[in-house]
Amino acid sequence: MTDSTVLRLNGLSKRFGPVVANDDVSLTLAKGEVLALLGENGAGKTTLMNMLFGHYLPDAGSVEVADENGVLHSLPLGHPQAALAAGVGMVHQHFALAENINALDNITLGSEPLLALRRNRQAARAKIEGIIEHSGLKAPLNTPVGRLSVGERQRVEILKALYRDARILVLDEPTAVLTPQEADTLFENIKAMTREGLSVIFISHKLREVLAFSDRIAVLRHGRKVGEMATADADEKAIARMMVGADTPKVARTDMVPGAPVLNLSGISVSGRSKRDTLKGIDLTVKAHEILGIAGISGNGQSALANVISGLAAPSAGHIQVDGTKVAKPGPAAMVKAGIGRIPEDRHHEGIVGAMSVAENMVIERLDDPEVQSRGLLRRDAIRDNAERLAQAYDVRGPGVAASSRLLSGGNIQKLILARVFERSPRLILANQPTRGLDMGAAAEVGRRLLEARERGAGVVLISEDLDEILGLADRIMVIRDGNLVEAGSHDREKIGLMMAGEPA
Amino acid sequence: MIRIEPRENPSRAFAIGIPILSAVISLALAAIPLLAAGANPLTAYGEMIKGVFGSVFALSEMLTRATPLIFTGLAAALAFRAKLWNIGAEGQLYLGAMAAVAIGSGYLDAPGIVLLPLIILLGAGAGAAGMMAPAYLKVRFGADEVVTTLLLNFIILIFLQMMLEGPLQDPMGLGWPQSAPVLDQGMLPPLIERMRVHSGLIIALVLAGIAQFMLARSVWGFKLRAVGENAAAARHAGINVNRSLFGVAAISGALAGLAGVSEVAGLKGYLTSDLSPGFGYTGIVVAMLAGLSPAGVVVAALFIASVFVGADSMSRAMGVSSFLADLVVSMSLLCVLVGGFLAKYRILRTREAVS
Numbered sequence: 001m002t003d004s005t006v007l008r009l010n011g012l013s014k015r016f017g018p019v020v021a022n023d024d025v026s027l028t029l030a031k032g033e034v035l036a037l038l039g040e041n042g043a044g045k046t047t048l049m050n051m052l053f054g055h056y057l058p059d060a061g062s063v064e065v066a067d068e069n070g071v072l073h074s075l076p077l078g079h080p081q082a083a084l085a086a087g088v089g090m091v092h093q094h095f096a097l098a099e100n101i102n103a104l105d106n107i108t109l110g111s112e113p114l115l116a117l118r119r120n121r122q123a124a125r126a127k128i129e130g131i132i133e134h135s136g137l138k139a140p141l142n143t144p145v146g147r148l149s150v151g152e153r154q155r156v157e158i159l160k161a162l163y164r165d166a167r168i169l170v171l172d173e174p175t176a177v178l179t180p181q182e183a184d185t186l187f188e189n190i191k192a193m194t195r196e197g198l199s200v201i202f203i204s205h206k207l208r209e210v211l212a213f214s215d216r217i218a219v220l221r222h223g224r225k226v227g228e229m230a231t232a233d234a235d236e237k238a239i240a241r242m243m244v245g246a247d248t249p250k251v252a253r254t255d256m257v258p259g260a261p262v263l264n265l266s267g268i269s270v271s272g273r274s275k276r277d278t279l280k281g282i283d284l285t286v287k288a289h290e291i292l293g294i295a296g297i298s299g300n301g302q303s304a305l306a307n308v309i310s311g312l313a314a315p316s317a318g319h320i321q322v323d324g325t326k327v328a329k330p331g332p333a334a335m336v337k338a339g340i341g342r343i344p345e346d347r348h349h350e351g352i353v354g355a356m357s358v359a360e361n362m363v364i365e366r367l368d369d370p371e372v373q374s375r376g377l378l379r380r381d382a383i384r385d386n387a388e389r390l391a392q393a394y395d396v397r398g399p400g401v402a403a404s405s406r407l408l409s410g411g412n413i414q415k416l417i418l419a420r421v422f423e424r425s426p427r428l429i430l431a432n433q434p435t436r437g438l439d440m441g442a443a444a445e446v447g448r449r450l451l452e453a454r455e456r457g458a459g460v461v462l463i464s465e466d467l468d469e470i471l472g473l474a475d476r477i478m479v480i481r482d483g484n485l486v487e488a489g490s491h492d493r494e495k496i497g498l499m500m501a502g503e504p505a
Numbered sequence: 506m507i508r509i510e511p512r513e514n515p516s517r518a519f520a521i522g523i524p525i526l527s528a529v530i531s532l533a534l535a536a537i538p539l540l541a542a543g544a545n546p547l548t549a550y551g552e553m554i555k556g557v558f559g560s561v562f563a564l565s566e567m568l569t570r571a572t573p574l575i576f577t578g579l580a581a582a583l584a585f586r587a588k589l590w591n592i593g594a595e596g597q598l599y600l601g602a603m604a605a606v607a608i609g610s611g612y613l614d615a616p617g618i619v620l621l622p623l624i625i626l627l628g629a630g631a632g633a634a635g636m637m638a639p640a641y642l643k644v645r646f647g648a649d650e651v652v653t654t655l656l657l658n659f660i661i662l663i664f665l666q667m668m669l670e671g672p673l674q675d676p677m678g679l680g681w682p683q684s685a686p687v688l689d690q691g692m693l694p695p696l697i698e699r700m701r702v703h704s705g706l707i708i709a710l711v712l713a714g715i716a717q718f719m720l721a722r723s724v725w726g727f728k729l730r731a732v733g734e735n736a737a738a739a740r741h742a743g744i745n746v747n748r749s750l751f752g753v754a755a756i757s758g759a760l761a762g763l764a765g766v767s768e769v770a771g772l773k774g775y776l777t778s779d780l781s782p783g784f785g786y787t788g789i790v791v792a793m794l795a796g797l798s799p800a801g802v803v804v805a806a807l808f809i810a811s812v813f814v815g816a817d818s819m820s821r822a823m824g825v826s827s828f829l830a831d832l833v834v835s836m837s838l839l840c841v842l843v844g845g846f847l848a849k850y851r852i853l854r855t856r857e858a859v860s
Contacts, residue, residue, distance in 0.1 A: 312741060333743030342741070350741040355734040364731060364742040373724045380722070 004031040012061035021047040036214035040439035044223035089161025099146030180497035259288030262459035267318035282485040286459035293474025311335035341426030354406030359387035394419035411442030519848035527840030556818025565700040571810035575709035576764035577788025578802035584757035593654030594761035595785025596661035597632040601762025604631035610685035617690030632762015640754035684776040693771035705767030716799035
C-alpha cells in the first residue's frame with residue numbers, strides 16, 4: 001500500500017495545557033483506501049483530524065500530502081486553506097450548510113472569488129452533476145437545504161468537498177444521524193468513489209460499520225495509536241479491547257417475566273411547533289421488569305414523548321397513568337412524585353445546574369424532603385453526606401462534591417444524574433439518549449444500571465438513536481416516526497430500519 | 506496570534522480580588538483627568554479621603570449616601586441572581602416613597618410604634634407591586650423585563666409629578682410640587698445626634714445579612730440560584746420557575762421601595778420629584794461591583810458612596826468638577842466587567858503558524 005501513499009501523518013503530537021490530546025501519532029493512507037479511525041470519545045480522533053486540517057497547530061510532527069502525480073509534499077501546518085488546496089476535504093458531524101439557500105449555492109459557496117462580478121453557475125452545475133453521476137450521491141440541487149433530509153444534507157456536504165477537488169475525504173461520524181439503510185447507501189457511494197481514486201478516512205465508534213466498510217482500521221486510545229490492522233484480519237472483540245484498554249464488561253441480561261403496567265399513555269397528543277415536538281395520539285404501556293426501547297431517526301417526536309413523560313410538556317389530549325393511577329396535573333414535580341426517574345437527553349442543559357455544586361445537584365429534585373431541608377433551611381451536612389455516599393456508590397469522580405458540577409466530565413455528569421435518579425428507586429425510568437457522547441466504559445455502566453433497575457421491578461423507557469443500544473437492552477421495541485408510535489414486533493434490525501425510514505416493512 | 510480560552514476553574518481569589526483591583530485601577534485612571542484639570546492627584550485623593558473619613562460628620566454623610574445604595578444594590582443583586590433584569594429600581598424607589606408620604610404625612614395620625622412599621626410595610630409593598638406587571642408580562646408573554654422595567658421608570662416619574670401637584674401636594678407648600686412632611690413619629694430615628702445618618706442604614710444592613718444567609722442556606726435561595734443559573738434544568742428538576750421569578754420580583758421591588766421609604770422617612774422628611782439622584786441605576790453598578798453577593802453589596806455601596814461624597818469635598822477644596830465621581834464610578838464598573846471576563850477566560854498568545 002505504500003507505493004501509492006496519498007497522505008502521511010508523521011509523529012503528530014498536541015497537548016492542551018496538561019492534557020495530551022495526541023502523542024506521536026503516525027498514519028498513512030493509500031490511494032483508493034478507506035481507513036477507519038476508531039476510538040472512544042476523547043481518544044484524540046477529532047484533534048488529529050483538526051491538525052491535518054490546519055485548525056490546530058501540532059506541537060510536533062508533520063503532514064505530507066500527495067499531489068495529482070502522486071508525489072508527496074509536506075503540508076504547511078496551521079493553514080486550513082493549504083489543506084483545502086492540497087485536496088483534503090472534511091465533512092463534520094455537524095453540518096455547515098446555509099439552510100435558506102439551495103444545494104447548488106451551498107456547494108459553490110466559498111470556492112468563488114468574493115468580488116467576482118459574474119458567477120458561472122452553468123459550469124458549476126455541470127461539474128456537480130458530473131460528480132453526482134460518478135459517485136451516486138444524489139441530492140436535489142435547486143431545493144433550499146433547509147427542506148432536505150439529513151441524509152441529503154450530508155450528501156451535499158460531501159459534494160461540497162468533492163467539488164473542491166478533494167482527493168482525500170475525512171468524514172467525522174458520518175452515520176450518527178442516518179438510518180441503517182441510509183448508512184449502507186452512504187458507504188456504497190463511498191466505495192464507488194474510492195474506485196475512482198478517492199481516499200477516505202472515516203471517524204467512528206460503531207464497530208459494526210467499521211468492520212463492514214473499511215479496508216484498514218487504526219485505533220486511538222488516550223491520544224496514542226494503539227493498533228492498526230487490515231479489516232480482513234480484525235475481530236470485533238480484539239478491537240473493542242484495544243479501544244477501551246480492557247475487556248468491556250459484558251452486560252448480563254436475564255429473561256424476565258413482565259409484571260403489572262407501571263406507565264400507561266393513552267391517546268397522548270402534543271401539538272408542537274415542529275415535527276420533533278409533535279405527537280399524534282400515541283398509546284404506550286410499560287410493565288414492571290420491562291425495558292421498552294423507542295427507536296427512530298432523531299426529530300420524529302422523541303423530544304415530545306420524553307417531555308410528556310418527564311412532565312415538561314402538557315399533552316393536548318389523552319391521559320397518563322403511573323402504577324394504575326391517573327396523573328391529574330402532569331408537571332415535572334408531579335412526575336417525580338409519582339415515581340418517575342428522568343434521565344434527560346441533554347445532560348448539560350437540562351440535567352444539571354453547572355454553576356451549582358455536585359452535592360446540590362444531587363438533591364435538586366427533592367428539595368421538600370425533610371432529609372434535605374427543615375423549615376425552609378437547607379440541611380447542608382446531610383446534603384454533603386448524601387453526596388459523598390452517592391459519589392462513592394455511583395463512582396462519580398471529580399474534584400469533590402462541593403465543586404461546581406460543570407467541572408465534571410460528561411461521563412461523570414451522567415453518573416451524577418444516575419445517582420440522583422436511581423437512589424429514589426423509581427417505578428419507571430425515562431432514559432433519553434442516555435449514552436450519547438459517553439465512552440464505552442460509562443455507556444456500559446448506564447446499561448448495567450438500567451438492567452439492574454429492571455431486575456428490581458422498575459419499567460424503563462429507553463429512547464435512543466443508537467439502534468444497537470436498543471437491540472441490546474430492550475425487551476420490546478417500538479418505532480417512532482412522524483409523531484406516531486408503532487410496535488416493532490421483533491428485534492429484526494432490517495425491519496426496524498425500514499420502519500424508521502417510514503417504508504412498509 | 507491571540508486566542509481566548511475559558512479557564513477551567515475560575516478561582517475564588519479572582520471573585521474577591523477583581524472588584525477590589527477594579528476599584529483601585531479606576532481611581533488610578535481618574536488621576537489622568539485630574540492632572541488635565543491641573544490638580545495634583547495625590548493631594549486630590551487626600552482631600553477625598555479626608556472628605557469621607559476626616560470627621561464624624563464626613564463619615565455620617567458617607568453612610569447616609571450609602572444607605573439607599575445598599576437597598577437598591579440588594580434589589581438588583583437578588584433579581585439578577587435569578588437572571589431577572591430589574592432595571593426599574595428607580596421607579597420602584599419612588600413608588601415606595603409615595604406610599605410612605607401617602608400614609609405618613611398625616612393621613613393616619615397613629616403613634617410611632619404603629620405608624621413607622623406601617624410606613625415601611627406599605628413602602629415595600631408599593632415597590633413590590635411595581636414589579637408585578639413586568640414579572641407577569643415576562644412570564645406570560647415573554648416580554649423583555651429590561652424594556653418594561655426601564656420604561657416603567659418614566660411612567661412612574663410622571664405619575665409622581667401628577668401626584669405631587671395633585672392628591673399628595675402639601676396644602677401649606679405654597680404651590681410647590683412637594684408632599685406634606687412625614688409626621689415626626691413616622692420618621693426613622695437618626696443614629697447620631699445632629700447627624701444625618703439614620704436608622705434606615707441598620708435596616709439595610711440587617712436585610713443584607715438576611716439576604717446573604719437566605720441565598721446560601723435556604724431552599725428559597727437554592728431555587729433562586731438554580732433558576733438563575735440554568736432555568737431549563739431547574740424546571741426539569743421540578744422547581745416552579747415562574748413562582749421563583751415572581752417571588753424574587755416582589756422582593757427586589759420591595760427592596761427598591763424601601764430605598765424610597767428610607768430617603769423620605771429617614772432623610773428628607775417630604776417627597777419631591779428629585780428625591781433620588783439615580784439611586785436605582787447606581788444600585789445596578791453596586792450589584793455588579795459586588796458580584797451579585799448581598800454582603801458584597803454593602804462593601805460596594807460604601808465604596809461608591811465614598812467616591813461620591815469624597816469627590817464632592819475634593820471639588821470644593823481643589824476647584825475641580827465633582828463629575829469626577831461619576832467618572833470613577835463608571836470606570837470601576839468597566840474595570841469589573843473586564844475583570845469578570847478575565848476571571849472566566851484567559852488570553853493566550855500563540856506562536857504564529859510557520860509556513
